[in-house]
Amino acid sequence: MKTYEQAKEEMIFQVNNLQDVIKFLRENAYYEKICGSCSTKMRLRVNDFRANERKFCNDACRATNQRDKKRLGTYSRQELNKRKQKRDEIKKEIIKLRNEGLTFAKIGTKFNTSRQRVEQIYSKMTKNDS
Numbered sequence: 001m002k003t004y005e006q007a008k009e010e011m012i013f014q015v016n017n018l019q020d021v022i023k024f025l026r027e028n029a030y031y032e033k034i035c036g037s038c039s040t041k042m043r044l045r046v047n048d049f050r051a052n053e054r055k056f057c058n059d060a061c062r063a064t065n066q067r068d069k070k071r072l073g074t075y076s077r078q079e080l081n082k083r084k085q086k087r088d089e090i091k092k093e094i095i096k097l098r099n100e101g102l103t104f105a106k107i108g109t110k111f112n113t114s115r116q117r118v119e120q121i122y123s124k125m126t127k128n129d130s
């Protein structure tokens with residue numbers, strides 16, 4: 001025969017066991033997402049309400065993505081040298097045109113920039129020469 005006390009104890013025991021199972025299920029439900037930077041598979045907890053907003057697997061990947069967005073660090077040394085060479089050529093051309101008597105405004109129009117910018121480049125270049 002099962003007494004009231006025994007039945008009650010048994011019920012509490014089973015309910016507690018079930019609560020542990022529920023807790024386990026909540027904490028161990030995972031889904032997967034691909035990192036927006038390194039394409040690694042991320043394992044995210046369903047129960048973590050912030051996980052859904054995560055786009056990157058770690059801080060380094062987030063930083064890399066920011067850099068890529070600003071297009072920094074993506075050019076090769078060769079490409080950077082080429083760009084610098086081009087800028088230097090333009091600077092030399094500005095000096096040459098100015099010495100030929102062109103106004104800063106006209107030089108600016110030629111290089112699709114402002115008179116102020118040309119003047120700035122010119123004064124910086126001629127200052128370095130002397």
Ligand SMILES: [Zn+2]
Nearest residue numbers: 035038057061
């Ligand atoms: Zn990553």
